[in-house]
Amino acid sequence: xxxxxQDPGPFNVPEGATVAFNCTYSNSASQSFFWYRxxxxxxxxxxxxxxxxGNEDGRFTAQLNRASQxxxxxxxxxxxxxxxxxxxxxxxQGGKLIFGQGTELSVKP
Amino acid sequence: xxxxxxxxxxxxxxxxxSVKIECRSLDFQATTMFWYRQFPKQSLMLMATSNEGSxxxxxxxxxxxxxxxxxxxxxxxxxxxxxxxxxDSSFYICSARGSSGAFFGQGTRLTVV
Numbered sequence: 092x093x094x095x096x097q098d099p100g101p102f103n104v105p106e107g108a109t110v111a112f113n114c115t116y117s118n119s120a121s122q123s124f125f126w127y128r129x130x131x132x133x134x135x136x137x138x139x140x141x142x143x144x145g146n147e148d149g150r151f152t153a154q155l156n157r158a159s160q161x162x163x164x165x166x167x168x169x170x171x172x173x174x175x176x177x178x179x180x181x182x183x184q185g186g187k188l189i190f191g192q193g194t195e196l197s198v199k200p
Numbered sequence: 201x202x203x204x205x206x207x208x209x210x211x212x213x214x215x216x217x218s219v220k221i222e223c224r225s226l227d228f229q230a231t232t233m234f235w236y237r238q239f240p241k242q243s244l245m246l247m248a249t250s251n252e253g254s255x256x257x258x259x260x261x262x263x264x265x266x267x268x269x270x271x272x273x274x275x276x277x278x279x280x281x282x283x284x285x286x287x288d289s290s291f292y293i294c295s296a297r298g299s300s301g302a303f304f305g306q307g308t309r310l311t312v313v
Contacts, residue, residue, distance in 0.1 A: 132291070133307070134305060134306050134307045135244065136304070137302070178243060185232065186234070186297035186302065187249060188244075188295065189246065190243045190244045191243060192242065193243050
């Protein structure tokens with residue numbers, strides 16, 4: 092079983108749609124949680140950190156449920172520029188990051 | 201914000217040669233850096249943890265004699281792919297942890313022909 096598992100993609104949605112990504116992790120020693128965005132053939136860029144209390148950044152909302160070892164990302168009012176691969180990432184003490192396989196999002200006009 | 205610079209961004213080499221990739225933290229000191237590899241349509245896989253002044257820690261299945269890591273200063277880690285073969289062709293990315301999170305280099309696309 093992979094340490095970090097994500098929804099299989101791709102997600103093809105129209106502009107303006109709301110889309111949700113799910114992620115589960117297997118190691119309860121995980122300390123921090125993130126969503127990264129990766130555009131084709133580029134390095135990953137931090138989208139947002141994820142906290143148990145939930146956090147929101149504009150159109151993006153992230154949630155963490157430590158008991159269920161579950162992380163989610165909600166994107167509202169999708170834009171064409173949101174098209175990318177979204178990576179669920181878990182970190183451990185020392186800064187080691189473990190990546191999920193990524194979920195590809197394609198927002199169409 | 202913190203910046204990590206990786207060089208070269210793209211390299212094509214002949215099978216059997218060695219390739220060195222550099223990763224620099226430009227405005228912060230990084231005692232630890234991480235090297236990842238990403239094959240097409242797959243996620244980033246951690247290869248090794250580079251520790252300044254000591255030996256790197258390799259993930260299971262990664263050959264330490266093939267992927268040589270040197271972290272000689274607080275701002276520079278290098279990954280050398282020795283005796284490269286076509287199956288080593290991949291996207292290699294380094295990462296360093298600054299005070300406000302993890303930052304990635306731009307990545308190196310290695311093609312072995």
